[in-house]
Amino acid sequence: MPVTYVVGDVHGALDLLLTTLREAGLIDAGGHWSGARARLWFLGDFFDRGPNGIGTLETVMRLQHEAQAAGGRVAALMGNHEPLILAARRFGNRNLGGGASFLNLWHFNGGHDSDLWALRDEHVRWIENLPALARVGETLLMHADATFYLEYGSSLEAVNAAIGATLQSDDPREWDRLLEAFACRREFWDPVRGKANLQKVLAAYGGSRVVHGHTPVPYLTGRAQPEPLVYQGGRCVNVDGGMAYGGYGWVYRLEEQT
Numbered sequence: 001m002p003v004t005y006v007v008g009d010v011h012g013a014l015d016l017l018l019t020t021l022r023e024a025g026l027i028d029a030g031g032h033w034s035g036a037r038a039r040l041w042f043l044g045d046f047f048d049r050g051p052n053g054i055g056t057l058e059t060v061m062r063l064q065h066e067a068q069a070a071g072g073r074v075a076a077l078m079g080n081h082e083p084l085i086l087a088a089r090r091f092g093n094r095n096l097g098g099g100a101s102f103l104n105l106w107h108f109n110g111g112h113d114s115d116l117w118a119l120r121d122e123h124v125r126w127i128e129n130l131p132a133l134a135r136v137g138e139t140l141l142m143h144a145d146a147t148f149y150l151e152y153g154s155s156l157e158a159v160n161a162a163i164g165a166t167l168q169s170d171d172p173r174e175w176d177r178l179l180e181a182f183a184c185r186r187e188f189w190d191p192v193r194g195k196a197n198l199q200k201v202l203a204a205y206g207g208s209r210v211v212h213g214h215t216p217v218p219y220l221t222g223r224a225q226p227e228p229l230v231y232q233g234g235r236c237v238n239v240d241g242g243m244a245y246g247g248y249g250w251v252y253r254l255e256e257q258t
């Protein structure tokens, strides 16, 4: 079986991403795929906060082609910052009630105008096709440590279809609903309620553990640590090292559980 690796939220920290992938042996000194048949999953949030969202996206798209040619695979989930920038692009400055526009919301969440200007149709189509959830063996991959996915469907396929449909919608309320829901976090953290939430999510979508990003580890624990955070008795792994916040870039190797 090929080895699977997972990278959390890059948030435009392209230089750190390249260093991290190089140290893991997944790209060479020239930045090209050297992972052979390895699988690499990104958990979304390519944009905002850090300086180079489009460069990050284009790097992932390029590595996807290079990996495929080598018999490997690069794949990605959608984070909340992907619909954020698409909403800013689709609705712009239109005031949609409450005095805020999607453009304001995106800026408030760390959006850089340079990314929006550089966002082309090709990028948009790629983002629109990203799944929200994926399963690799017994591991459920999700961007957010949140249960809102259950409001979109009771199977992995249903969630991906419903969130995909939202991204095709012209109804700002649908976008608003998604962005509000996607802002939830820390819902697996509490020893009791978090455990129950985790069980609900795993029961619906399969797998025996969750690997997620979205909430930088120091936000949960109050301190930086040099490797991903394993919690809930090993059934939950947070791979968001806070790459755009002066934190860590991690390549987390999935040990297949049988």
Ligand SMILES: [Mn+2]
Residues within 6 Å of the ligand: 009, 045, 079, 080, 081, 143, 213, 214, 215
């Ligand atoms: Mn996020």
